[in-house]
Amino acid sequence: MARPNYIELPASDIAASKAFYHQAFGWELTDFGPSYAATMTGDVDVGLQGDPTEATRAPLPVIAVDDLEAALLAVTAAGASIVRPIFAFPGGRRFQFLDPHGNELAVVQAD
Known part of the structure; x- marks a missing residue:
């Protein structure tokens, strides 16, 4: 069955975005290169896209x-x-x- 499982957010500053979501919600984000990070809960996860050509x-x-x-x-x-x-x-x-x-x-x- 098709279901939403991910939300990708544009994030021009990955470090600042990671810090915000960690402080606000306690989220741990895994880096996938210098311009992408994501939660890895296995439920509905959130990705931060820092590459302006991809965001x-x-x-x-x-x-x-x-x-x-x-x-x-x-x-x-x-x-x-x-x-x-x-x-x-x-x-x-x-x-x-x-x-x-x-x-x-x-x-x-x-x-």
Whole structure:
């Protein structure tokens, strides 16, 4: 079943963002390179994207699916515009789309 499992936040200063979320909520964030950090709870996790060429302008909800290609076909058939075709990253593959109202979301299939 498809369900939201991740939220990616734009974060121009990773260190400051990590410090804020740790102080405010006690979150421990794992670094994945110099411009990305994420919680690793296994529930709905939060990622901080510090690379301005990769970051979206607003929070990016991420929906987990079992079949990425089928999800791509389904969102396209439902009227979505693909803004980032399928790409790989450590831990899986995903794509990003705009829904008919202009909201950007991602769909991920874990390795």
